[in-house]
Amino acid sequence: MNTLTAIQLSLLLLQGVLSSFKSDQLELPAEIIADIQAAIANLQKYAGTDVTFDQLEAMKLTPQW
Amino acid sequence: MKLQSKYLASALAMVMLVGVGCTKKPVIASPPPSGQPPLVVNARDTLAGASGFVANAQKQYAKECIADPTQGKCKYINQAVQGINATIQAEEAYCGWSPATAQQVPQPPCIPVASAADGLSAAIANLTTFVNQLKGAIQ
Numbered sequence: 001m002n003t004l005t006a007i008q009l010s011l012l013l014l015q016g017v018l019s020s021f022k023s024d025q026l027e028l029p030a031e032i033i034a035d036i037q038a039a040i041a042n043l044q045k046y047a048g049t050d051v052t053f054d055q056l057e058a059m060k061l062t063p064q065w
Numbered sequence: 066m067k068l069q070s071k072y073l074a075s076a077l078a079m080v081m082l083v084g085v086g087c088t089k090k091p092v093i094a095s096p097p098p099s100g101q102p103p104l105v106v107n108a109r110d111t112l113a114g115a116s117g118f119v120a121n122a123q124k125q126y127a128k129e130c131i132a133d134p135t136q137g138k139c140k141y142i143n144q145a146v147q148g149i150n151a152t153i154q155a156e157e158a159y160c161g162w163s164p165a166t167a168q169q170v171p172q173p174p175c176i177p178v179a180s181a182a183d184g185l186s187a188a189i190a191n192l193t194t195f196v197n198q199l200k201g202a203i204q
Contacts, residue, residue: 031203035121042117043110050099051109053162053172056153059116061146064123065134 011040104182105175108156111189112149115196119145122199141199148192155181155188 015037046055122142130139157163159182160175 029204031122031125032200034125035118035203038121039114039118042113042120046109046113051101051105051156051160051175053157053160053167056109056112056157056162057167059112060150060153061116061120061123063143063146064127065131065139065143 011044014040099174101175102177104185105156105160105177108152108159108185108189111192112152112156115145115152115192116149118196119149119199122203126203138199138202141195141202145192145195145199148188148195152185152188152192155185159185 042059049055119142122138123146126138126142130136130142133139134143159178161173161178162175166173
């Protein structure tokens with residue numbers, strides 16, 4: 001198992017844990033679940049790729065208030 | 066409730082400590098595809114997780130934070146935004162990149178600037194703190 005496969009497996013397992021929070025009686029705030037899922041999605045988007053200037057610039061955020 | 070906190074802490078730790086939040090011994094990290102230094106790749110992965118997390122929080126709380134930006138979570142979101150942008154700048158500096166080098170074709174590779182390593186590590190440590198504070202505020 002290479003490192004990338006291990007990462008993907010870890011993320012898959014984490015998504016499984018999050019799904020169990022959704023379906024079980026455990027009360028985890030939906031906002032937190034959504035935030036973590038967004039973090040995972042963004043991580044999956046970049047994992048295993050070369051780091052570039054454009055990539056970093058795309059991650060910048062702007063204050064909304 | 067304790068169980069929830071335990072799982073949540075583990076989940077967030079996996080996401081947020083993917084990279085340099087845990088610089089000495091990352092839990093998981095992307096393999097450097099073209100031999101890029103682990104610090105560079107781990108910092109990017111940490112930024113990716115944090116950026117996704119915070120961008121989603123901005124959307125979730127936009128309505129109430131625009132109405133009352135003095136709320137704790139609204140402040141923590143802005144603090145995390147600043148932490149992300151500062152970490153990006155620190156990573157770009159570590160790689161020797163700037164808006165000027167970005168105009169070059171092809172773009173120059175990341176050539177680590179040793180003197181900028183501490184700045185990048187400090188930025189990541191701050192970012193990890195900011196995201197943990199935000200997590201605590203919205204949990």
